[in-house]
Amino acid sequence: MTHQIAVIPGDGIGQEVTPAAVDVLAALDPDFEFVEGEAGDAVKAETGEALPQATRDLAADADATLFGAAGETAADVILPLREVVGSFANVRPARSYPGLDAVQPDTDLVFIRENTEGVYSGIESEITDGVTTLTRVITEDASRDIAEFGFDYAAENGYDDVTIAHKANVMRTTDGEFLAAAEAVGDARDADYDTALMDALAMHLVMRPEEYGVVICPNLAGDMLSDLAAGLVGGLGLLPSANVGRENALFEPVHGSAPDIAGEGVANPTAMILSAAMLLDHLGHSDEAARVRAAVEDVLDAGPRTPDLGGDATTEDVTEAVVDAL
Ligand code: NAI
Ligand code: MG
Numbered sequence: 197m198t199h200q201i202a203v204i205p206g207d208g209i210g211q212e213v214t215p216a217a218v219d220v221l222a223a224l225d226p227d228f229e230f231v232e233g234e235a236g237d238a239v240k241a242e243t244g245e246a247l248p249q250a251t252r253d254l255a256a257d258a259d260a261t262l263f264g265a266a267g268e269t270a271a272d273v274i275l276p277l278r279e280v281v282g283s284f285a286n287v288r289p290a291r292s293y294p295g296l297d298a299v300q301p302d303t304d305l306v307f308i309r310e311n312t313e314g315v316y317s318g319i320e321s322e323i324t325d326g327v328t329t330l331t332r333v334i335t336e337d338a339s340r341d342i343a344e345f346g347f348d349y350a351a352e353n354g355y356d357d358v359t360i361a362h363k364a365n366v367m368r369t370t371d372g373e374f375l376a377a378a379e380a381v382g383d384a385r386d387a388d389y390d391t392a393l394m395d396a397l398a399m400h401l402v403m404r405p406e407e408y409g410v411v412i413c414p415n416l417a418g419d420m421l422s423d424l425a426a427g428l429v430g431g432l433g434l435l436p437s438a439n440v441g442r443e444n445a446l447f448e449p450v451h452g453s454a455p456d457i458a459g460e461g462v463a464n465p466t467a468m469i470l471s472a473a474m475l476l477d478h479l480g481h482s483d484e485a486a487r488v489r490a491a492v493e494d495v496l497d498a499g500p501r502t503p504d505l506g507g508d509a510t511t512e513d514v515t516e517a518v519v520d521a522l
Pocket of ligand 1: 463467
């Protein structure tokens with residue numbers, strides 16, 4: 197069966213790493229048809245819209261979407277795109293690889309981040325000059341859904357440690373709801389799990405990441421803790437992610453458009469290529485996904501490497517090496 201893949205490179209290094217991931221997918225020759233769409237700062241400057249309707253439709257109709265990154269318009273692009281694909285779960289694996297000089301070489305974490313509410317509800321206002329507010333929305337339904345997803349993910353992927361991150365000692369009502377709903381899911385399954393205050397958890401993740409596996413988080417905590425974990429394993433150039441919905445999904449690197457290196461051709465394509473591997477898994481091409489991960493690991497170990505990992509290779513050099521390793 198042919199799968200239609202929407203490809204939205206976006207801005208900055210999105211334009212450089214997205215073709216790399218498409219090259220890798222094309223080398224595997226699955227039955228994919230790629231359709232490209234525009235989004236981000238550049239198309240906004242041209243048309244006034246960061247996410248044109250045509251691109252929304254493309255993502256809605258495709259079997260899965262690959263998204264690079266947007267620049268200043270990121271919130272106007274990625275939040276609606278996640279909505280278009282009905283994504284409620286953001287999956288962010290952060291693991292260390294042999295041969296790389298990681299801060300914590302024994303890291304194998306997966307953040308399961310609630311992807312629809314929390315402080316990213318968008319309900320903000322300036323009530324008077326110099327006084328602003330934000331409404332943090334936490335519902336039982338969304339909290340239960342993300343916990344179900346997280347416990348399923350842990351079981352299906354062989355993770356023994358599940359941690360529910362929260363700050364219910366201070367945000368008693370909202371994180372109280374999140375924690376109670378997530379604990380209810382764990383208890384109903386008779387699952388082994390821990391709960392952790394998210395600030396202390398940040399410290400423990402830095403000092404002893406090997407004691408953790410799947411971490412189920414409210415929206416903002418998942419965003420921040422996964423970037424923290426990126427620092428443990430070698431940087432944002434390595435972290436892929438999936439935005440999973442009931443029927444559709446969107447795959448993107450955790451990083452943004454990296455304007456500081458955009459246009460130089462030296463962005464690390466690993467995060468984007470590993471996002472493509474998650475897409476392969478999602479569409480049932482697990483063997484191909486495993487091959488991509490193995491090829492990426494070979495190249496991370498033996499080189500070539502981009503400057504963020506201490507090398508002097510280009511995006512193209514690394515992509516060619518991954519395709520060769522396949
Ligand atoms: P960023 O992720 O773009 O960059 C942070 C740092 O990591 C930079 O020093 C960058 O050079 C480095 N980096 C990131 N990805 C890399 C890669 N693949 N290879 C090598 N180095 C890499 O985050 P930043 O600087 O906070 O934001 C830049 C722009 O990106 C902003 O306009 C922001 O709005 C946007 N952004 C978009 C996101 C999205 O589209 N999902 C997510 C995060 C930021
Ligand atoms: Mg982020």
